[in-house]
Amino acid sequence: MKISAAKASILAIAVTLGAAALGVPAIGQNRDQDAPESLLPEGFGDPVEQTPTPTPQPVPGQPTPLLPPTTGAPLPAPDEEEEEEQSEEEAAAAAQALAEALRKAELPASSRRSTARVGVVGPDGQGIEADAYGRTRGAFLSALMRRIDAPIASRWLSIALRRALMSRTDTPSGVNGADFAAERAWLLLRMGEAKPAQAIVQAVDTDRYTPKLFQVAMQAALAKGDPAALCPLADPASEVSEEPSWLLAKAMCAGLTSDPGTAGQFIDQARRQRLATGIDLLLAEKVTGAGANGRRAVTIEWDDVDQLTAWRYGLATATNVAIPAALFETVGRHVQAWRAQAPMLDAAARVPVAAAAAVMGVLSNIAYVDLVAAAEQSEDVTPEESALASDLRDAYVGSAEDRMTALRALWNGVETPEARHARSILTARAAARIPASETYSADASALIAAMLSAGLDIQAMDWAEFVASDSDGWAMLAVADPDAEGQVGYGDFDNYADNDPRKGALLLAGLTGLGRFDFDDAGRASAALQAGLGAQNSWTREIMAAAERGEQGTVLVLAAVGMQTRDWRGVSPLALFHIVSALRRVGLEGEARMIAAEAIARG
Template sequence: MKISRTSSFASVLVLAGLVGLPALGQDVPESLLPPGFNDPVAPAPAPGAQQPAARPSGLPQAPIAGPAPIPTPTPTPTPTATARPVDPKLLAQYELPEYARRSTAHIGIDGAGLGRNAFAGADGRMLETLMRRLDAPVASRWLSIALRRALASDVDTPARVNGPDFAAERAWLLLRMGEAPTARAVVQSVDGENYTPKMYQVAMQAALATADPAAMCGIVEPAQRVSQERGWQLARAMCAGLAGEPKQAGVLIDQARRAFRRRAVGADIDLKLAEKVLGAGAQGRRSVTIEWDGVEQLSAWRWGLANATAVEIPAALFDTVGPQVRYWNALMPAIPPERRVPDAELAAAQGVLSSSALVDLYATVGELDDSPSELSAVARDLREAFAAAQVADRMTALRQVWTGATDAQRSYARRVLTARAASAIPASADYAADADALVASMLSAGMDLRALRWRSVAPEGGDAWAMLAVADPRARQVSQRAVSRYADGDARKGQLLLAGLAGLGRLPAEDATELAQSLGVPIGAENAWTRAITLAAGRDQPGTVLVLAAVGMQTRDWRGVSPQALFHIVAALRAVGLEGEARMIAAEAIARA
C-alpha cells in the first residue's frame, strides 16, 4: 500500500479505529523515512507492490489453483466452531498436559527484544488492520530490523483481539517482509490446540516460505476441519507420502487431481510439485519431471515445493513476485551459494541478512572452483580488504568492492558487506576522501563507536560529518550554522539532517524552528498519522510506534522519503527508549538519500 496524501493516512487510521477524521490540510509525504541497535501481481510492478485495497481485511489463502505470486489475503477473524465434532479419544492423543500448555495471553519468541508490554494499552484491532494493510518491505534497513524484533517478541496480547489471531497477523507481516524463519517461529509459539482458521492459513504460508512442506503434517487434519482451502487436500497427500504410505498418498493425490481439474485452470504445475514431494518419502515410487513451460506466475506454493525438492525455478519467474521472495531465497541453505549471493545482497540491504552472514556467504563462494567470475572477483577483493598487510591495499580493495555495485540498493548492500573491514581502517587524513563511504559502511552494521574515530578526520559539511552528528550516542549539540552550511551543498540531505537532529533533540528548539522554516520542512504540521505516532510514543508503546513508522515508510525508493516523516519517526522512537534505532535510521537516511 502506498500512501501519498493525508487523507490516505487518515482513512487507514479511521478504519482501524485509531482516530477520527478531522479536517486535514497538510499533505503527508508519499512515504516516510527510515536496531544494533493472491492474486497474480501485475507483470513487472514496482518491486513488491501488494494489493491491500483489494482485500483489506484478511490473511493469506494458499495459492494452489491458478497463479498467485504471494499468498492472497482472505480474512478469517476469530475462530469459529469446527465443521464436525471431534472424537474426544482422538483429541486426547494430541492435547498437551496442563503443565506444558502455553498461554495465549502472551505469544512470541522469548528474548526477541522489546518485552511483554510493547503493545500495552493499544487497540489490537487497530494494530491488526495496520499490519495487514502494510505494503512491505519498507525503505529502511534499520526500521525493518527493529520491526522484526517487535513482531517476533513475546508480547502481551492487546485488547479486543484473539491471541493466536494477533500472532498470525504478525507472522503474515513478517513473511511479507521476507523474514520467513522468524515468521515460522512466531507460528510455532502457539500450541496447535489454540490454532484459529487465520493461524492455519499463515502456518501453511510459513511452511511454504521455509520450503518445508512437512511442517504442515502435524496440523493438516484439524486444518481441513476448519478450512476449505484446496492446499490442505494436497498437503494431506504429501504428508502420507512423507510418512511412508505411498498407496494412501497415491489415492489422495489422484482424488485431488480430479477435483482440481474440474475447478482450477493452470493447476498442473501445483499438482506435479505436490506429487514430487510425496514421492520423496520412504517407499515413494513416483518419479515426476517438473517442466516450467507455460508457467507465467510464481507463487508461494510453487516456490516452497520447488525448493523442497531441489527443482530450480526459472529466473524470469522472480520478476512476477515481490522482493520478499528473493529474501526467502537468500535464507534457503539448500540453494547453491553462487545462486544465493545476488538475492543475499538485496536481503542484506533490507536488514533480513546480517553483515557477517553476507561475508560468510561470499567466503563460501570464494572457495568454489566454478563460481561466476564476477562473484569470485568480489570475494577476492573482500578477502584482500580484510587480510592485506598494508592499509593502502585494504583501502584499494574496499573501493573495488564498492564500485562494482549496479544500483542503489546493491551499492548499500556492499556497504553492509564491508562494514567490519571498514572498521579496521585507521582514521587518517590520508583517507579523508573515503570517509563518507567508510562511515556509511560502519553505520550500516551499527558500529557507531568505531565510526566516531573519524570525527576528527571528516570535514564539517561532508556526509560523514552529518552521519556522525546523528549517530553519536553522546548526544552532542550541533550548531544552526553547521546545518545551514551542509544544506547549502545539498538541500535534500540538509533537510534530512535537520529532521534527524531535531528528532533526536540535538538542536535548540529555536534553532530547529528557524531551520525548518528556511529549509522548508514542516516539522510542526499535524495530521492523523503524526498524531497517532505521537500518541503511541506518549503512551510508551514501542511496538505500536514501530508499526506506525512502517505504515509511513511504504516505499522502496529513498527519494520518496520525507524529512517531515523522518522527524516524527526519530522523535517517537527516542521517546519510547529506542534511541539507538532512531540514530541509525537518521544516519541511514543521509547515507541512502
C-alpha cells in the same frame, strides 16, 4: 534538557518534542570487530513492572479439553455390554475420541501456551517488553499491519520491527491471540522474513489455531521451503478449510513419512476432482516422491507458467527445482529475501539475491560475508561471484592501502544506490579495520556509511576529527554519536545543508528528533528548507500519542506505516522527524540514531 512552556509556544515543532528532551541512555558497539551486532540501550532487559497478564480469550470453534489436568490418572474401563452394542461407526468415533484424549493427556494443561502472550524472544534476548502495545486496540494494530506495503525503505527500521514482531508480547485487547499472531507472521513474510514468520506461527499450540492462522502458517511453510511443517496442521486445517492445498499437504506428508500408498491416493483424488492441475499438482507429487519409499518420478517444466506463486516457489525450493529467473520478476522483492535464506539451496544460488536481502535487513553483515565465502567454495560459482569473494578477502588482508583499494573497488563496482548500500553492508567490518587518519579522509564518508550499516557506531566515531564539516560523514556522525553532548550549531548545519538541501532537510529531521538541535533554529531551518516539520496529520498524532504512552510496539508499527516506500527518496523529513523522535521517547534511541544516519547515507 527540558523545554520551557514559553519556548514550547514558539514553534509547532516544540509541541511534538515536549517529552523528547528527556535523557535516554546512550549505546555503543564493542570495539571487538567480531562482536555481535546490537543496538540495545544499556539496561535493556532489566526487570520492569509489568501489567497483569490478560485472561486468555476463548478460540471460537475449538473443542474444550477432554481430560482434566491430572495426566497420571488411569482411564476408566469400558463397559463390556455397551461395547458390544456399539456400531462400527460408533466404535470408530469412540476410538478417535480416545486417541484425542490420549494426545491431550500427554501435555499437562499447565504446559499449554496461552494466546494471551505470544512470541519467541523475551527482553533478555533482545526482544521488546511484553506490554509493548499498551492500551492500543488489537483491531487497529491488525489493520495497520495488514496494510503496510512491505518491504519498507529503512533497513534499520525493518530490523527493529522484526524484533518487535518476534517478541513475547501481550495480545492487545479486542483481538484473538492466534489471529494477532497471524497478522504478525503475515507482515514478517512480506518483509522477507520467512524464518521469523514460521517461528511466530509455531509459537501457538496447534489446537488454538484459527482459520486465519492456518492460512498464514501454510504461507510461512512455503516461504521457508518447508512442506514438512504442514504435517501437524493438515488434518485440523482440513476441518476448518476447504482449500485444496490441505489435501495436497496430506499427500505430501504421507509421502514424507514413507507411506507412498496413502500419498498416491490423495494425489489421485486431487487429480480426479481437479482440485489442482498442471505444475501445482506435479510439484506436490514431486514432494511426495521425496520420501524414503517414494515411487513417483516427476519432471518439472516451466514452459507454460507465467506467474510465480508461494505454492510454486515453496515446493520447487524444497525439492531443489530451479525456478526460471524471469518468474521472479512477477513477485515482490520479499521473495528474493526468502530465497537468500533458503538452506536447501546452494550458496552460489543465493548470493545473487543476497544483496537485496541485506538491504531489507534480512541478512546481517556477518551472514552476508559468510554466504559470499561459502559460494566461493561451490562447484556452481560464477566468475562474478568468485571475483566478489576475492575482492572481499582482499579488503581484510594486506596493508591498509591494499585494503582500502579493495574497498573502493567493491563500492564503485556497482551502479545503483541499492547495490552500493548492499556493498556497504558487506564491507562493514572490513571498513572498521581501516585506521582513522588524515591519509584516508577522502574516503571517510564511505567508511562511516559502511560501519554504521552494521551498527558499528563507536568505531565510526574514531573518524570524527578527519571528516569535513560539510560532508556526509560529518552529518552521519552528528546523529550517530552515542555519547553526544550539547547541540549542533546552526552554522555547521547550514554549511552542510547548502551543499544538498534534500539531505539537509533529512539531517534537520534527525537532529531535531534526537534533541540535538535548538528548537528556534529548527523552526528557522525548516522554513528555509521547506521541510514542514511543524505539520500535523492523523499519522503524526497517532505516533506522538503512542510515544507519549511509552508503547514501543505501537510506535514501531506506526513508524513502518510512515516508511511505506521502496527507497529513501519517498521518505519525507516530517515522517523521519516523528519516527526518530518517537523511537527515542520510548527508549529505542539506538535504533533512532541508526535510522537517522541511514537517511544521510541513502537519502
